[in-house]
Amino acid sequence: MTTLSQDGTSRDTLLRAELLSFNRDPGEGDMPSPGSLEHYEDGLLWLRDGRVHAIGDYATLAAELPADCRVEDYRGKLIMPGFIDTHVHYVQLDIIASYGRQLLDWLNEYTFPEECRFAEQAHAQSIAEAFLDEQLRVGTTTAQVFGSSHPGSMDAFFSACRARDLRMIAGKVLMDRHAPDALLDGATGIADSERLIADWHGKGRLGYSVTPRFAPTSTRAQLDAAGGLLRNDATLWMQTHLAENPGELDWVAELYPGSPDYLAVYEESGLVGPRSTFAHGIHLDNAMRTRLAERGANIAFCPSSNLFLGSGLFDRHAARETGMAFTYASDIGAGTDLSGFATLKAAYQVGQLKGQPLTAWQGFYGLTLGNASALSLDEHIGRLAVGKEADFVILDESATPLLARRTARCTTLGERLFALMMLADDRAVAETWAGGTRRHQRG
Missing domain, CATH: 2.30.40.10 (Urease, subunit C, domain 1)
Structure with a gap:
């Protein structure tokens, strides 16, 4: 050989x-x-x-x-x-297949208690290794990954990736409100992100993704500061959530009454650009899709998670008609399988319900070169x-x-x-x- x-x-x-x-x-x-x-x-x-x-x-x-x-x-x-996963929470590996709730209940009942455990560095290291073992076992060689709000969760993850020479993008979650006190990072979140960027971004095959969890758990000041990180370094990525669940949309409208819609909350803080990934994007209108397309951002289509939480059915044809880029993602732990095969199977089923059958050509293109291109990684992989x-x-x-x-x-x-x-x-x-x-x- x-x-x-x-x-x-x-x-x-x-x-x-x-x-x-x-x-x-x-x-x-x-x-x-x-x-x-x-x-x-x-x-x-x-x-x-x-x-x-x-x-x-x-x-x-x-x-x-x-x-x-x-x-x-x-x-x-x-x-x-190698398969590429554009949206996954490594810190939620151990709550996969927890009995279903809709989004906001899921966060409070499962996600937040689980992520509190990542204050312990040994736990973060153990889960990072287990997560990467699983990723490689299902054929995923690159992913865009959420950590917890603890900076140590990202040190553990990036260290494990570097030891295996993996091309990975990841970031520490930013959230300074509407979460347990043990997870809030208002005093240190941006400074911790800056330190992690200095330590890990561009080291080997690693990249940093600025990661506000979603608009309800960040104040306008934190979203603006996250946008400032992106303005200071155009090579960074950005990942968050958008328009996953109707209750979420209502909450965002209540918290940001001066913004015309959910996407505008992120636009006003400078978070929408060619290296921005917004998970889900189910409940969008064509005006929002067009704005995303104009800025070169992508929506991470998470079919097994959307079905599991009852969030809704992603409209692939509307995305293509408006020129909005979209990618394929597992969204563990609400997703039900890390495997790219399972993601494509669920995407096919969603497509059938929408009258939009997914061909195998489209599926495997999306899982490889399509995802790489949307993440600005096609120069290297895909x-x-x-x-x-x-x-x-x-x-x-x-x-x-x-x-x-x-x-x-x-x-x-x-x-x-x-x-x-x-x-x-x-x-x-x-x-x-x-x-x-x-x-x-x-x-």
Whole structure:
């Protein structure tokens, strides 16, 4: 599998398998638009120093291989770029599958008590490691992650990511009202964020996302200060919540009576821009969608969470018609599964209820290059292409008896991808690689 340079360090890794990667949005049709994907039935993925050195048909590239190299044979498996999750709470890992409530009750009954535990650094470290183990097990190599309001929760998370050389974006939650006293950070929240940015943003493959939880738990002064962080450094990201639940909308209108709508609360503080992710965006009108599109922000579509909390059905077609970018996310812990397969399955079900069926082409494009582009990360990840970071998953389409039976009946790549979208789970992820290194291997 590997050849050595003169100093004895590993340089080349060669994997033979079926390869699939998207070049751009494949469109909404039953077949992908011409040129929108790269597919090699018998391909070679050639890695060097953590990046893709070459990719193509095995028969074509075989003649260029070093004489002393060994090719690892993954024929019968499918390699795709690593999955990307644009909205997830690592600190809520242990409350996944807690008996359902709607949003505001969920926060008070489950979320806030759980996040209080992250004042203990040892607990934060333990959950950060467990969360990353789970992410890699389901094939997710990059995520945009909420911590708790404790700065130590982010030190623990970033340290664990750095040790595994993962490309991750994350931030400490900001909230200075309407939460338990143990979670409020009014006196120190911005200063703690500034320290975390200095310590972690741009270190290795890490990025910092300024993270006000949502408008009801931040005063205008805190939202304005968060906007100031973004103005001071255009390379930062921003993540929060928007228009998830009707009760939430009513609360925001009561707390911010001078703002014309929920989105305007964030706009007035300078929080809406090309690196801004707003989770959910279910209860928006087209004027708000258009404003988000004009500023280059994206909505994180969290289908399993939206169904679990009864929040509503995201309108993908309205998003596309207004040019508003949207991404796919698990939203653990209200979401019911960290797996990208489960997210796409739930997105398909939401689409069916809205009369907007989701094709497998759209789903897997969204989970890879689409999410990377919306997060301004497509320069680094999201494709199997020369020069990109070598973050990818190796998928086993016979991982379960039922998946194997269904796949055996498929006659096209599109059918196989749809079967994966609907039937696969973590067992279908044979291996997960990040930065050119195998970080998870099933079994």
